[in-house]
Amino acid sequence: MTRSLLPLTLLAALLLTPQPMAAHIGPPFPIIENRKLGPINVELWIHPDIGPSVVFVVVHPLPGQLIPKDLKMEVGVQPVSGRLKEALYGMWRGDTQDYVQYNSQVQFDRDEMWKVHLLVYTGGVTQDAYATVEATPTLLGSWELLFYTLPFAAIGFLWFKVSARKKKLRRQALAARQRKSGA
DSSP: OOTTTHHHHHHHHHHHSOOOOOSOOSSOEEEEEEEEETTEEEEEEEOOBSEEEEEEEEEEEOTTOOOOTTOEEEEEEEETTOSSOOEEEEOEEEOOSSSEEEEEEEEEOSSSEEEEEEEEEETTEEEEEEEEEEOBOOSSGGGHHHHHHHHHHHHHHHHHHHHHHHHHHHHHHHHHHHHHHHO
């Protein structure tokens, strides 16, 4: 193997080697699905990263019913270990065209299992549902964007190197032809 290809080969081997990932990276996912709470069915979706985490509830009326006008929701989180008291967060109704959605943002402070508690208030009655989720650190925090742009930057750098090399070879070939025709 030539000396110039060694760094590229090592980089390719590093990038192509499967690595286990403990962190949740990606879109929110449902932790409560099709749960009947009073006159509605709910789906609770969460993006459980350490720090501020997005939570939303999609609300569907039961067949033949409407979503109550007085519907309110809260979401609570507490470590399964019980080391902290449950923290409750209010939810606000989001503007969507095709369905009703309630949004919130909760805080996870450690990588551990958390109990998620959904409270639904309507008609003077409180109904609730529970689920658990593991809060996970983001991969690199604010450095993620730089990390994910590296492959594109590497391809751009290689493209530049190849085009510069081709240009140099064309100049050398042209100079050789000019010397040959001039001699």
